[in-house]
Amino acid sequence: MQNRFEGKVALVTGAGSRRGIGRATALALAREGAKVVITDIVEENVARVTSELNSISQAIGEVADVREKIAMLRVVQRTVESFGGLDILVNVAGLSRPTPFLDTTEEEYDLVLDVNLKGTFLATQAAVPAILERGGGSIVSLASVSGQRGGGIFGASAYSASKAGVMGLTKALARELTPRGIRVNCVAPSMVDTDIAGDLLTPERKVELARGTLMGRMATVDDVVKPILFLASDESAYLTGVTLDINGGTHLH
Numbered sequence: 001m002q003n004r005f006e007g008k009v010a011l012v013t014g015a016g017s018r019r020g021i022g023r024a025t026a027l028a029l030a031r032e033g034a035k036v037v038i039t040d041i042v043e044e045n046v047a048r049v050t051s052e053l054n055s056i057s058q059a060i061g062e063v064a065d066v067r068e069k070i071a072m073l074r075v076v077q078r079t080v081e082s083f084g085g086l087d088i089l090v091n092v093a094g095l096s097r098p099t100p101f102l103d104t105t106e107e108e109y110d111l112v113l114d115v116n117l118k119g120t121f122l123a124t125q126a127a128v129p130a131i132l133e134r135g136g137g138s139i140v141s142l143a144s145v146s147g148q149r150g151g152g153i154f155g156a157s158a159y160s161a162s163k164a165g166v167m168g169l170t171k172a173l174a175r176e177l178t179p180r181g182i183r184v185n186c187v188a189p190s191m192v193d194t195d196i197a198g199d200l201l202t203p204e205r206k207v208e209l210a211r212g213t214l215m216g217r218m219a220t221v222d223d224v225v226k227p228i229l230f231l232a233s234d235e236s237a238y239l240t241g242v243t244l245d246i247n248g249g250t251h252l253h
């Protein structure tokens, strides 16, 4: 077990889901010594994951919607008051919709873009002053292969656009913030076995998706968490503005 995050404070959004990338990231950060703050919109999930985290390290859970700037500012303020600062932000909160383009309502488009892209923007805007106060840190956001190749699995046009937006935002923030000590990167996973696709990820579909990779298997949550921790840690000290592909060879470009 490494201890790359001893003395660090990390904030992970969207960490409530039982089988999700956010919870696994938060737990992995805690196991390596970080004090961790998590957010999600489902109160009982926040409470459950916070208690899991507290058995490993010091942790706080906040019910907060990434679409609400005031909520994210409150989370960062509580983080700083409780743990003395903030070093790492991992933007995980997100949702996906498989709706074909012509059937996508304006409401659904707004929902997907607001959570995935605006939420990443607002959470980062809330966190950056505190990270600057510490003299720098690292931000990692969840993009998706869908933003690179135009969906094609479960995420359709709105999802794809939102994740392409996260990649552009990552580069723009890297330009502005890296000279001030904050590295900004994102990961672009292909389909991971979580609950994001709901009932659509059937056993048959999983076999089919595995065939579309060079690895012969779908990504596990752990396959995604390890690169996130790499980008959050000093091991990636010279990486910024990067989109790290985690796709098992699904998309080579």
Ligand SMILES: NC(=O)c1ccc[n+]([C@@H]2O[C@H](COP(=O)([O-])OP(=O)(O)OC[C@H]3O[C@@H](n4cnc5c(N)ncnc54)[C@H](O)[C@@H]3O)[C@@H](O)[C@H]2O)c1
Binding pocket: 013, 014, 015, 016, 017, 018, 019, 020, 021, 022, 039, 040, 041, 042, 064, 065, 066, 067, 091, 092, 093, 094, 095, 096, 115, 119, 142, 143, 144, 145, 188, 189, 190, 191, 192, 193, 194, 195, 196
């Ligand atoms: N699972 C995949 O195949 C896959 C692939 C590529 C990228 N991603 C991205 O990874 C991230 C995590 O996905 P996951 O598979 O763990 O999904 P998940 O559904 O298990 O977790 C997403 C979490 O975000 C939370 N959330 C939703 N809206 C929110 C809001 N407004 N404010 C705060 N939290 C909110 C949900 O409650 C949930 O706990 C997402 O951004 C997703 O787009 C997932």
